[in-house]
Amino acid sequence: MITMTEIRSLFHNGLIKQNTGLVQLLGLCPLLAISNNVINALSLGLATALVMAASSGAVSGVRHFVPNEIRIPVFVLIIAALVTVIDLAMNAFVHPLYLVLGIFIPLITTNCIVLARADAFAAKNHPLHSTIDGLAMGLGLTLVLVVLGAIREIAGKGTLFSGIDLVFGAAAKSLVLHVLPNYQGFLLAILPPGAFIALGLLIASNNWKKARVEQRALSLALAHA
Amino acid sequence: MSFSVASRNALRTGTILFIFALAGTALLAFTHDRTEPTIARGLQAEKLALLSQVLPATLYDNDLLATQQSVPPDDLLGTRQASALWLARRGGQFSGVVLEAVAPDGYSGDIFLLIGIDANGSVTGVRVTAHHETPGLGDYIEHAKSAWSEQFSGKSLTQPEPKHWKVTKDGGVFDARAGATISPRAVVKAVKSALDYFSRHRAAFAAPPASGETKP
Numbered sequence: 001m002i003t004m005t006e007i008r009s010l011f012h013n014g015l016i017k018q019n020t021g022l023v024q025l026l027g028l029c030p031l032l033a034i035s036n037n038v039i040n041a042l043s044l045g046l047a048t049a050l051v052m053a054a055s056s057g058a059v060s061g062v063r064h065f066v067p068n069e070i071r072i073p074v075f076v077l078i079i080a081a082l083v084t085v086i087d088l089a090m091n092a093f094v095h096p097l098y099l100v101l102g103i104f105i106p107l108i109t110t111n112c113i114v115l116a117r118a119d120a121f122a123a124k125n126h127p128l129h130s131t132i133d134g135l136a137m138g139l140g141l142t143l144v145l146v147v148l149g150a151i152r153e154i155a156g157k158g159t160l161f162s163g164i165d166l167v168f169g170a171a172a173k174s175l176v177l178h179v180l181p182n183y184q185g186f187l188l189a190i191l192p193p194g195a196f197i198a199l200g201l202l203i204a205s206n207n208w209k210k211a212r213v214e215q216r217a218l219s220l221a222l223a224h225a
Numbered sequence: 226m227s228f229s230v231a232s233r234n235a236l237r238t239g240t241i242l243f244i245f246a247l248a249g250t251a252l253l254a255f256t257h258d259r260t261e262p263t264i265a266r267g268l269q270a271e272k273l274a275l276l277s278q279v280l281p282a283t284l285y286d287n288d289l290l291a292t293q294q295s296v297p298p299d300d301l302l303g304t305r306q307a308s309a310l311w312l313a314r315r316g317g318q319f320s321g322v323v324l325e326a327v328a329p330d331g332y333s334g335d336i337f338l339l340i341g342i343d344a345n346g347s348v349t350g351v352r353v354t355a356h357h358e359t360p361g362l363g364d365y366i367e368h369a370k371s372a373w374s375e376q377f378s379g380k381s382l383t384q385p386e387p388k389h390w391k392v393t394k395d396g397g398v399f400d401a402r403a404g405a406t407i408s409p410r411a412v413v414k415a416v417k418s419a420l421d422y423f424s425r426h427r428a429a430f431a432a433p434p435a436s437g438e439t440k441p
Contacts, residue, residue, distance in 0.1 A: 036360070066245075067238045074245050081249040085256045092260035095267045157361065190361050 002128050010129065014136025020113045021144030021199070022206045027113035031145060032195040034104060036156065039163040041149030042142065043097065044104050049138025051086060051108050055079045056122040056134030063123050075118045076109075083109045113137065144202065151198045156190035158183025276311060276323050278368070279341030279350030284320050285313035296325075301422035303327035303335075303415055312430060319431040320344050322423065328415035332407040333357045336366070340419045344431070347384075351377040351416055356408070363408035373409065376400060382420050390417040 020026050027048075034044045058078050066074045087105045090098045098105075108114065117137050122130035153160060158180035165173040188194050269290060276289055292312040298304045308325040321343040328336040336356040341349035351374045353367045365371040376399060391397025392410050401409040423430075 062245075065241065067241060070238050070242050073242060077245055077249050081252055084253055088256050088260045088264070092263035092267070095271075185361055187359070187361050191359075 002126075002132070006129065007132060010132045011136045011139075014133065014138075014140045015143060016140070018137070019140040019144065019206075020137055021141055021148075022203050024113070024116075025203075026116055027111040027141065028199075030104060030107060030111055031141065031148070032192065032199065035145050035148040035152055035195055035198075036190050037153040037159075037163055038146055038149040038161055041145035043101050045138070045142025045145040047086070047101060047105060048108055048111065048114070049135055049142055051079070051083055052114055052117060052134035052138040053131050054082050054086075054134070055114055056117055057127050057131035058082060059118040060122040060125060060127040060130035066123075071123060072115075072119065075115060075123075079114055079118065080109045113141065148195070148198055148202065151202075152189045152194050154179050155186050155198075156188075156194065157185055275339060275352065275354070276341075279339050279352055280313055280321055280323050280343075281349060284343060284349065285315050287312075287314045289313060289323075299422060301418045301425070303329045303418070317433075318344075321349060322430050324419050324422070326415050326419045326422075328411040330407075330411045330414070331356060331358055332363050332411075333359070336408065336411055336415070338412065338415055338419075340416060342420065342423050345381070346420065346423060346427070347379055347381040348377045348416065348420070350375075351412070353412065358408045359405075362405045365402060365405070366408050366412050373400070374412070377416055380416075382417075382424060387417070390414075 014020075018024055021028070021031055030044060030048070035041045055075075055078060059075050062074075062078070083106060090101070090105065117134055121133045125133070150160060153162065158178060160177040160179055162176050164175050189198070273290055280289075289311050292314075293309050294312070295307045296302070296304070296310055297307055299308075302308060302324065304325070304327050308327075310325065311323040312319065313321040313323070321341060324340045324342065326338045326340055328338060334357045336358070337354045339352045339354050341351075343349050353374060356364070356367065358364045358366065365373050368374050385398045389396070389398045390413060392399045392401040392406055392413055394401060394403075394406050395410070397413065399409065399413050
């Protein structure tokens with residue numbers, strides 16, 4: 001039904017080639033707001049990946065019954081319903097995690113990347129492919145979020161994984177790493193400008209890497225000619 | 226009765242949209258129905274846990290949540306909307322109160338507080354429940370970030386004297402970090418005026434409960 005190569009290409013697409021944070025630049029609002037430490041970033045990233053996998057799968061499953069003119073309202077309806085279900089379930093069954101992510105879960109509905117993947121991919125592909133695509137896109141976003149969160153947390157507070165006790169209980173508090181001991185802190189990195197600057201650096205280094213690969217391929221081709 | 230092709234199409238898409246809306250609503254109603262009791266229980270437990278942080282559990286034996294009262298806006302509490310208070314009793318005797326108060330002069334807007342006061346007018350605990358102070362700078366007033374708010378325990382209007390109800394920088398007894406004194410200054414001021422509110426209303430708090438309000 002789905003081959004290993006297809007799965008690999010879907011993940012390559014989601015994590016690197018079409019990365020939502022670095023290449024498509026979609027859904028940046030939560031990306032910039034939540035990435036002030038690693039734990040927040042990871043939690044919101046995984047929640048988004050879960051919603052994307054579920055909504056892409058559901059959208060793909062009903063794609064033959066949805067007339068083209070009303071596809072967007074129907075997709076929005078499906079995504080909003082799924083997010084609300086996840087929101088209620090988290091509130092009831094994993095309350096501590098819900099307290100941390102609280103207001104961000106409903107906001108996933110408005111994250112344009114979720115609707116973008118539903119319309120651009122899930123509406124045209126098999127449910128299995130679509131679910132994997134949604135998951136891969138979500139994990140790609142998670143990856144950028146975590147890197148951004150790590151940069152901002154180390155630069156801003158000199159720690160890593162602060163707040164881990166909010167997710168895994170008080171026992172996990174010892175897992176907080178003090179990367180830079182006796183660090184005075186650098187407030188700018190934690191405030192919104194830090195998010196823009198760090199994301200800018202990430203996009204620039206990603207583009208630089210891509211340009212270098214292309215340059216090398218080009219000179220290789222010239223050498224053979 | 227005959228429809229044109231266009232209106233038949235519109236009717237068809239409308240019906241499909243309606244069916245999706247119906248299915249979505251049904252799914253949500255079902256989930257809400259299944260999760261509501263658990264969520265309500267979680268909220269109650271959370272509220273009680275918060276109250277017990279500012280008022281030691283040894284101080285009362287009544288059902289604290291059941292004593293919740295609404296208080297009209299009051300300048301001493303800093304409130305512009307009705308706030309809540311909870312009355313603690315032990316063996317039927319008034320033993321303390323938990324007040325909701327607001328420090329209106331934080332660095333960036335209101336700081337919401339929960340203040341526990343025992344029958345003698347001593348603070349049993351202060352917690353910041355919501356604020357918008359600068360992350361990493363003024364947010365140490367929050368108990369999750371530092372133990373700063375613990376220094377209020379045991380303080381009253383006589384200990385220290387009213388003129389020492391200030392941060393150390395202003396000649397008071399309350400610690401504040403250099404470079405971030407606005408947020409703690411606001412909180413100290415709000416706790417002090419909540420104590421004033423308490424001393425003004427103590428008689429009403431200590432009055433025996435209306436019948437049926439407390440269970441033995």
